[in-house]
Each structure stands twice: as structure tokens, then as C-alpha cells.
Amino acid sequence: xxxxxxxxxxxxxxxxxxxxxxxxxxxxxxxxxxxxxxxxxxxxxxxxxxxxxxxxxxxxxxxxxxxxxxxxxxxxxxxxxxxxxxxxxxxxxxxxxxxxxxxxxxxxxxxxxxxxxxxxxxxxxxxxxxxxxxxxxxxxxxxxxxxxxxxxxxxxxxxxxxxxxxxxxxxxxxxxxxxxxxxxxxxxxxxxxxxxxxxxxxxxxxxxxxxxxxxxxxxxxxxxxxxxxxxxxxxxxxxxxxxxxxxxxxxxxxxxxxxxxxxxxxxxxxxxxxxxxxxxxxxxxxxxxxxxxxxxxxxxxxxxxxxxxxxxxxxxxxxxxxxxxxxxxxxxxxxxxxxxxxxxxxxxxx
Amino acid sequence: xxxxxxxxxxxxxxxxxxxxxxxxxxxxxxxxxxxxxxxxxxxxxxxxxxxxxxxxxxxxxxxxxxxxxxxxxxxxxxxxxxxxxxxxxxxxxxxxxxxxxxxxxxxxxxxxxxxxxxxxxxxxxxxxxxxxxxxxxxxxxxxxxxxxxxxxxxxxxxxxxxxxxxxxxxxxxxxxxxxxxxxxxxxxxxxxxxxxxxxxxxxxxxxxxxxxxxxxxxxxxxxxxxxxxxxxxxxxxxxxxxxxxxxxxxxxxxxxxxxxxxxxxxxxxxxxxxxxxxxxxxxxxxxxxxxxxxxxxxxxxxxxxxxxxxxxxxxxxxxxxxxxxxxxxxxxxxxxxxxxxxxxxxxxxx
Numbered sequence: 001x002x003x004x005x006x007x008x009x010x011x012x013x014x015x016x017x018x019x020x021x022x023x024x025x026x027x028x029x030x031x032x033x034x035x036x037x038x039x040x041x042x043x044x045x046x047x048x049x050x051x052x053x054x055x056x057x058x059x060x061x062x063x064x065x066x067x068x069x070x071x072x073x074x075x076x077x078x079x080x081x082x083x084x085x086x087x088x089x090x091x092x093x094x095x096x097x098x099x100x101x102x103x104x105x106x107x108x109x110x111x112x113x114x115x116x117x118x119x120x121x122x123x124x125x126x127x128x129x130x131x132x133x134x135x136x137x138x139x140x141x142x143x144x145x146x147x148x149x150x151x152x153x154x155x156x157x158x159x160x161x162x163x164x165x166x167x168x169x170x171x172x173x174x175x176x177x178x179x180x181x182x183x184x185x186x187x188x189x190x191x192x193x194x195x196x197x198x199x200x201x202x203x204x205x206x207x208x209x210x211x212x213x214x215x216x217x218x219x220x221x222x223x224x225x226x227x228x229x230x231x232x233x234x235x236x237x238x239x240x241x242x243x244x245x246x247x248x249x250x251x252x253x254x255x256x257x258x259x260x261x262x263x264x265x266x267x268x269x270x271x272x273x274x275x276x277x278x279x280x281x282x283x284x285x286x287x288x289x290x291x292x293x294x295x296x297x298x299x300x301x302x303x304x305x306x307x308x309x310x311x312x313x314x315x316x317x318x319x320x321x322x323x324x325x326x327x328x329x330x331x332x333x334x335x336x337x338x339x340x341x342x343x344x345x346x347x348x349x350x
Numbered sequence: 351x352x353x354x355x356x357x358x359x360x361x362x363x364x365x366x367x368x369x370x371x372x373x374x375x376x377x378x379x380x381x382x383x384x385x386x387x388x389x390x391x392x393x394x395x396x397x398x399x400x401x402x403x404x405x406x407x408x409x410x411x412x413x414x415x416x417x418x419x420x421x422x423x424x425x426x427x428x429x430x431x432x433x434x435x436x437x438x439x440x441x442x443x444x445x446x447x448x449x450x451x452x453x454x455x456x457x458x459x460x461x462x463x464x465x466x467x468x469x470x471x472x473x474x475x476x477x478x479x480x481x482x483x484x485x486x487x488x489x490x491x492x493x494x495x496x497x498x499x500x501x502x503x504x505x506x507x508x509x510x511x512x513x514x515x516x517x518x519x520x521x522x523x524x525x526x527x528x529x530x531x532x533x534x535x536x537x538x539x540x541x542x543x544x545x546x547x548x549x550x551x552x553x554x555x556x557x558x559x560x561x562x563x564x565x566x567x568x569x570x571x572x573x574x575x576x577x578x579x580x581x582x583x584x585x586x587x588x589x590x591x592x593x594x595x596x597x598x599x600x601x602x603x604x605x606x607x608x609x610x611x612x613x614x615x616x617x618x619x620x621x622x623x624x625x626x627x628x629x630x631x632x633x634x635x636x637x638x639x640x641x642x643x644x645x646x647x648x649x650x651x652x653x654x655x656x657x658x659x660x661x662x663x664x665x666x667x668x669x670x671x672x673x674x675x676x677x678x679x680x681x682x683x684x685x686x687x688x689x690x691x692x693x694x695x696x697x698x699x700x
Contacts, residue, residue: 262687266629277623279616337612 018130030125032172040164049101059150074102083320170227183252216287268296368480375528380475382522390514399451409500433670520577533602566637618646
């Protein structure tokens with residue numbers, strides 16, 4: 001598999017399937033692991049990181065069901081392709097900095113990715129469409145077990161898995177759910193909800209993880225603590241919290257629809273109208289308008305465009321995706337023009 | 351002819367024909383006249399205003415080519431119909447106040463209207479599409495001559511025609527041209543242009559004459575002085591000024607089109623996109639968006655909607671027109687919903 005093959009594939013997190021997929025975009029579980037007796041990437045020298053990379057690559061090749069994955073060395077990937085992987089939520093922004101003995105392992109379904117020599121030796125994640133944390137956990141747990149048979153993983157009985165940053169020590173696990181909460185935002189209840197999430201020791205982030213702002217009414221909610229709870233306990237807690245947020249978003253949607261149907265129809269249809277007619281449009285405006293169109297499709301206000309076409313647009317309109325599709329570097333204003341053209345083409349199909 | 355017959359007629363000022371009709375919406379000449387020896391309407395008693403009305407009505411009936419006109423007594427017209435006539439630029443806002451012995455004479459082409467007992471006994475106007483001041487003057491001059499044969503018009507050789515307000519004394523004439531100047535507004539040159547107009551003793555008003563603001567990039571420019579110049583002299587001066595403004599608007603359009611084509615296409619197409627998709631829309635927003643769409647049609651950026659359909663929308667979306675079309679009173683929010691529906695229907699025709 002080459003990276004360009006992903007261009008025509010719909011990312012797992014944008015498939016729009018799975019339980020509660022009208023509100024929950026995707027569920028993700030990631031594990032941080034390190035090889036025993038070798039320093040964490042930031043402390044190790046070049047030779048040591050080379051050793052780490054080699055050991056993990058070989059381990060993967062010995063695991064049968066990981067054979068369909070592809071290993072990409074970051075030194076072989078240009079900056080556009082790195083941005084492309086970040087946009088697809090396959091790679092972290094941190095991993096894209098410096099290429100020394102870093103690699104990323106991707107399966108062609110874009111369910112599993114393993115980042116090698118990120119903050120930890122191993123950062124693996126499994127994504128599932130919709131509200132599917134337990135399924136993601138089951139898949140990643142199996143991969144973790146297989147890797148543990150091939151590699152000596154740093155682990156202390158009292159502390160659990162050792163990690164570069166102490167916030168990940170213990171289970172080394174982070175469960176994350178990407179939610180689309182337009183009704184809570186429009187009805188101005190979101191701040192109250194986010195404050196409650198924070199009090200309960202969960203973290204809210206934007207579309208692209210750590211350090212990014214929420215945009216387009218997308219919120220990624222994760223556990224903050226990974227120590228002192230079992231993996232199942234963490235997922236259980238997160239699942240319970242997400243259930244409550246889904247319920248609140250649903251109530252807000254119903255209330256908006258019954259009390260302000262005309263206002264809502266106006267806003268949603270205008271958003272689609274602008275997407276269908278703009279000739280210059282930024283990523284940010286695109287995400288915000290698509291968010292409203294997606295809400296319209298969820299509520300049955302927009303009937304002629306299915307959720308999958310909307311979801312695809314979220315990703316193919318991003319800067320690196322646009323440039324890979326056009327197969328050339330584009331300036332910001334060139335992207336805004338091409339983006340508008342692409343959206344018009346996709347949304348004016350009859 | 352009944353007032354409802356006008357509903358399916360395109361107002362002269364919105365036909366979109368005539369010279370320079372991409373920039374000049376319409377040309378209008380109005381004359382103020384009073385009957386000798388009878389007090390001006392504001393000073394006269396009921397009996398006197400009755401006498402005025404009767405004398406003018408009878409005079410009109412004796413003039414052959416005024417026979418196809420219809421006389422509407424304002425006491426027979428409800429407030430919705432008054433608003434309807436104001437929206438069509440057939441009646442002044444002032445004339446709609448109090449009904450005592452007021453009347454309005456309308457011809458079915460909506461070229462000529464005569465208001466009886468407005469500020470003066472007679473306020474007659476002739477409208478022409480496009481830049482056609484001299485034609486408007488020729489028509490109204492002939493009507494004025496005919497009326498002068500039937501009525502004793504108040505006139506002093508040294509002063510000219512006597513009028514209730516001294517600003518109209520002399521010729522009693524006002525020439526007005528309605529201009530659509532989006533490029534001068536967008537390129538922020540309009541303030542300079544308006545300041546120059548004002549220095550040259552011309553007046554700028556909004557869409558609905560005295561006391562109204564410019565909106566949708568429409569500006570109505572008239573002579574301020576009616577004394578000390580011949581009618582032809584006034585029209586000549588105004589024509590010269592308008593020619594210069596047309597030239598400046600044309601230059602601004604060409605400059606925008608060549609320097610910022612993508613920005614312009616974006617703005618124009620978004621305006622059309624919003625009109626085609628909104629479910630709630632105010633008159634004000636409608637006028638502003640239609641102004642951009644009209645510019646788009648003038649510049650060939652919008653090809654599938656002809657100027658006449660755009661022009662019709664300017665008027666049928668106004669509050670009284672909407673209510674007459676729906677044949678019932680509508681609240682402001684009901685109008686905003688109906689207006690959006692009407693616009694969608696008219697602009698989504700293939």
C-alpha cells in the first residue's frame with residue numbers, strides 16, 4: 001500500500017456508521033508502550049532509537065495478522081504527506097516533527113496505526129466509527145498482547161506500564177471519543193457541559209488532538225488519568241460520561257427542532273447554499289458550514305445529500321488532501337479557490 | 351383597472367430596459383402645480399380641497415389621452431394598498447397620510463401618476479426605464495400643457511409656478527434618476543462621489559425618496575434647485591452629472607472584475623446561493639443580496655437568471671406586495687418566511 005491509495009479511501013473516523021453515529025463520529029483507544037532497558041525517545045541517542053525501530057519492525061513482521069500493514073519511515077515521507085496523515089488522524093502533530101528513526105505503521109482499513117519513536121517507543125491506536133469504545137479496546141488489546149510476546153515491554157507491577165510522560169503511566173491508555181455537538185453549542189449549553197467534563201477529570205480537545213481548538217462543533221473527549229484504574233474501568237467511566245452527553249445533545253436537538261424549526265431550517269439550508277455557491281472558502285468556514293449540513297442530514301432537514309458525502313468533504317477539503325488531489329503545491333488562496341470548486345462539484349451533483 | 355391588476359405587472363422602474371439600464375434603473379420627472387386662487391392643500395379647508403379634487407378630476411376627463419387612467423380616492427384605499435403603491439414608487443409616503451380629498455391617478459403602464467392634494471394640488475410624475483430623462487420630460491410636458499388648458503394654474507411671470515414649499519417654486523420640476531452603484535460602494539469610492547454630488551447642488555436619496563436611506567446600493571439623485579433655470583437646463587445638468595457617475599461606476603466595475611475576479615465571483619455567487627436556500631429573510635437582506643445578483647447578471651457572472659426575474663424580485667418581496675400576493679395580513683416573521691419561500695421558488699426554476 002502507498003500513501004496515495006488512502007486518497008480514495010474513507011477514513012474510519014468519517015465513515016458515519018456505528019452506534020449513535022449521528023452524534024458520535026468515532027471512538028479511539030491508544031496505548032503507550034516502551035521497550036524495557038532502552039531510554040525513551042527524547043532521551044535516547046540515534047543508535048538507540050535505531051535499535052528501537054528495528055526491534056518493533058521485526059516484532060510486527062512476526063505477528064501474522066499485522067502483516068497486511070505497511071511501515072512508512074518518516075525520513076521517506078515529505079512534509080505534505082505528513083500533513084496528510086495528520087489530517088486523517090493517523091499521525092500526531094508531535095510525530096511529524098524531526099524524522100530520526102521514526103516510523104508509522106498503517107493498515108489499509110485505517111483502523112490501526114502504530115507510531116514508532118513518538119513520545120514513547122510505541123504509540124498504537126485503533127479507531128472505530130461511531131460509539132464503539134469497547135470494540136476498539138478489544139482490537140487493540142489483542143494487538144498489545146501479541147506485541148508483548150515479541151518484545152520486552154517496560155512494566156513494573158506496582159506502577160504498571162512505564163511511559164515518557166508520567167500522565168500516561170499505569171495503563172498507558174487513552175480512550176477518546178469524537179463528538180459532534182452542534183445543538184449544545186447553538187443553545188449555549190456547551191460551556192456548562194465542558195465544565196462538568198473537566199471536573200470529572202476528563203479532557204476536551206479539538207479536531208486534531210492536543211493543543212487544537214474545537215471547531216465545527218467537534219469535541220474530542222478523553223480520560224485524563226491512566227493510573228489507578230483498570231483499562232476496562234477507564235473505558236467504562238468514559239462510556240458512561242459519553243452516554244450522558246449524547247442524551248443532552250439529543251435533547252437539545254429535539255428542543256431546537258420543535259421550538260425553532262424555521263430558524264434551524266434557515267440556518268442549515270443557508271449553510272448548504274453557501275457551500276454550493278462559494279468560489280473562495282477557507283478550511284475553517286468549510287468545517288463550520290459542513291457541521292450545520294451534517295446536523296441537517298441527521299435531523300432529516302436535508303434529504304438529498306447522504307451523510308457519507310458530507311463526511312468525505314470534511315477530509316478531502318483539508319489543505320494537504322487538496323494538494324495531494326491536485327498533485328501540486330498550492331498557496332493558501334489557491335487552496336481556497338480549489339476547495340470551493342471541489343465542494344461545488346461534490347454538492348451540486350443531482 | 352383595479353389596484354390588484356398591478357400585481358402581475360412589472361413596474362416601469364423595474365423593467366430593466368432603456369439606455370444604460372445596467373446602471374440606471376429609471377428616470378423620473380415630476381411637476382408640482384397648483385390651481386390659481388385656491389389655497390395650498392395644507393392651508394385649505396375641506397370644502398376647498400373638495401373643490402380642487404373635483405376640478406382636477408374633471409380636467410383629466412376632458413383630456414382624451416388621459417382617459418385610460420384610473421382615479422383612486424385615498425378614502426377608498428386601505429393602508430395595505432397605500433403601502434403597495436409606495437413600494438411601486440407610484441405614491442409618496444406623505445400622500446399616504448390622511449385621506450381627506452386626496453386621490454391618485456394611475457395609468458395602467460405605470461408610467462404616469464398624478465397625486466391630487468399632496469403637498470401641492472397636483473404632483474404628477476412620469477417614469478421611464480433606464481437613462482431616459484428627456485423622454486420622461488417630453489411626456490410630462492405634453493400632459494402639463496393639456497392640463498394648463500383645462501385649469502387655471504398658479505403662475506407669476508417673475509417667479510414661475512407657485513408651490514406650497516418655496517424649494518419647488520419656479521419650474522416646479524424635479525428630475526430624478528435611480529442608480530445602481532454596487533462597484534462604487536464596494537470599492538469605497540461612493541462617499542467621494544456623493545460629496546461631489548452634494549456640492550453641485552444635487553440631492554441623493556434612498557430607494558423610497560425623501561427621508562429614506564440608500565440600501566442595496568441604490569441611489570436616487572435629483573436636482574435641488576428648481577428656480578432660476580429652465581426645465582431643459584435642469585435636465586441637461588442632471589444628465590451631464592449622471593453620465594459622469596455612470597462612467598465612474600463602469601470603471602469601478604471593470605477594475606473590480608479584472609483585479610479581483612475570484613473575490614467578486616465568490617461574493618455574487620454566495621448572494622445567489624443564500625437567496626436560493628434561505629428559509630427566513632428580511633426585506634433589507636433581500637435587497638442587498640439581489641443587488642449583488644443583479645451586478646452578477648450585468649457582468650455576465652450569472653448567466654442563468656435574466657435581469658427581469660431579478661428586478662421582479664425586488665418588488666414582489668416587499669411587505670405590502672407579499673401580503674397582497676398571499677391575500678392576507680402577515681406578521682413580520684410570517685413575511686420573512688413567505689419571502690424566503692417566494693424567492694426560492696422564483697430562483698430555483700430551471
